[in-house]
């Protein structure tokens with residue numbers, strides 16, 4: 001663990017390198033769940049890093065939910081975050097997906113209302129002249145754990161009153177006869193920026209998945225443009241593939 005042997009000048013701040021090193025030890029099972037980590041002082045001694053640096057790395061691991069600090073007895077590796085396996089072949093909602101797993105969902109509302117549309121919303125949602133847009137931005141939690149940040153935009157002709165959405169967007173759309181039946185989804189890899197990472201309770205730079213869903217009604221109208229940021233450490237997306245031709 002001596003710094004010369006594994007700290008790399010070009011690989012970012014040393015607390016980040018130490019954090020990654022500890023993450024590797026946790027993921028590979030060198031430090032199994034419930035095992036204790038050496039005290040900060042000892043890690044500082046072994047690595048020749050300052051205690052401030054060690055504390056910073058440990059703090060991020062706590063934030064990520066990888067370790068927990070128990071009063072008076074030190075730091076322990078937590079049971080790993082349950083990963084959610086999500087099918088890519090069914091058009092389901094977050095609430096339905098989580099309910100299926102017996103997880104209760106909650107939302108923190110970051111924005112909900114009627115707004116002037118952006119150029120992109122006008123073109124993607126085929127909005128008419130002077131037509132406003134319904135927007136919903138929320139932090140989605142399941143089983144008390146933050147899972148995704150989701151920003152949805154819908155034409156008012158599809159969702160006239162966004163304030164009606166109190167739990168599930170799709171349940172509300174269902175009630176008013178506007179449940180989407182088809183969607184195109186695009187998934188990209190990203191690193192979560194500080195504000196998003198903080199809301200999702202992971203360290204800045206943690207891997208995430210950006211998912212864009214464009215959904216349509218039976219009659220072909222665009223229902224929704226939603227951009228979501230899912231925690232990379234909590235999701236596996238699974239698709240069934242068939243030989244074409």
Ligand code: 16G
Nearest residue numbers: 093094095168169170171211213226
């Ligand atoms: C899912 C959808 C999102 C949809 C939401 C409705 C993905 C990537 N996104 O999160 O497009 O708006 O479900 O969920 O799956 P709700 O009915 O629980 O509000």
